[in-house]
Amino acid sequence: MTSVRERPPALFAGATRWWVRLLPWAVAFVLSVALLPTTVVVLTADYGLNGAVASTLAVAQAAPLLLAVVRPLAAWYVIFVADVVGALALLTVHFDERLLWPFPPMQIVGYIGLCLALGLREQRRTLLLVWLATVAANVGMEFVVPDGMSGDGTLLTILSGVALLLGGVIRERQEVQRRLAEQETISEAERGRRTLLEERARIARELHDVVAHHMSVITVQADTAEYRLASLSPPVREEFTSIAATARDSLAEMRRLLGVLRNEEAQGELVPQPGLAEIGQLVKATARTGAPVDFTRCDTSRYAEVPEAVGLSAYRIVQEALANVVRHAPGAVTHVSLSVPPPADGEGGPRLTVLVVNDPPPEPPARPLETGGTGHGLVGMRERVRLVSGTLDVGPLSDGGFRVAAHLPLIQEDFT
Known part of the structure; x- marks a missing residue:
């Protein structure tokens, strides 16, 4: 039997407000719709890249932003490779030195949004590896930067690090709040359970007081019957004696059971249980x-x-x-x-x-x-x-x- 991997929840899926749950999807949709045509136009018109190549790069760099809402790490693999390939592809064409390289502004905006999604989902170790991979790519690009052109790798390194850090802080803060809420729920349940047990103990004590009074009266009446009623026959006297003994046993057993609910007073109730x-x-x-x-x-x-x-x-x-x-x-x-x-x-x-x-x-x-x-x-x-x-x-x-x-x-x- 093959196991089916559960689909991870979307970012902010556990939020109580509906607009917060829709916010990641809305941001990802706006970025994708805005960056995809902009990337095609800028790469073809400003950088002079072939239209087919520009369109392929635009799709690979913008479309995975929608996937980042659910699987940001998978989206990062696609976009990171597409950004590096796009930077290398720009080395094959001649463009104005005033233009940014290796990453045009559209790629920087999309990558920063992706890093923010990563910070909201992944653990610290993964975020550190992503940032180190970004740094390594930027350092590698410095060795092939065209003459007379300054790269923008340092800008991307700083902005991506800030986005990863910001997303990680938000994620850990939400995790702490979630654990506090769970602990409060558990504490509330424990308080309710303790209140219930205290109420049961109180009822047991009140029941003991009421029943013990009546059983004591029965015991006294049965014990004194032979003195108060001189005309009792021996069998009747024996019956009253049996009634008194049974009442005393019942009182003793009731006190033992009450001791279970009154632990602080149990020292005087440690009588062996019947067997x-x-x-x-x-x-x-x-x-x-x-x-x-x-x-x-x-x-x-x-x-x-x-x-x-x-x-x-x-x-x-x-x-x-x-x-x-x-x-x-x-x-x-x-x-x-x-x-x-x-x-x-x-x-x-x-x-x-x-x-x-x-x-x-x-x-x-x-x-x-x-x-x-x-x-x-x-x-x-x-x-x-x-x-x-x-x-x-x-x-x-x-x-x-x-x-x-x-x-x-x-x-x-x-x-x-």
């Missing part, structure tokens, strides 16, 4: 709510170096799946299992399989605690699984139940 070992406690806490849950756990002792991210992801997946059962299918029998099946062909290393399956709710169905949801739970599961390069399969079963299956690689190179 595989805490899933059993999570299942027991769910069972205390009245939801029948059975837990099957394989022997993972041979995987002593289970990555922390894998254990945390497994815990969060089980936690969210059990919460969904309690909210949407209360009373349904739930099966939780952790296993490490032999890797299939192409799977690579061992993978921890987390499976949470709940049966249909009992008949007649109990009223769900929530009839709708935001879908954030499933999104959170997918993010957890993606974090450790695993796979997730969730969906309803044909009998009315629901299944959550996650496959998490136990060997990870990097989780950062």
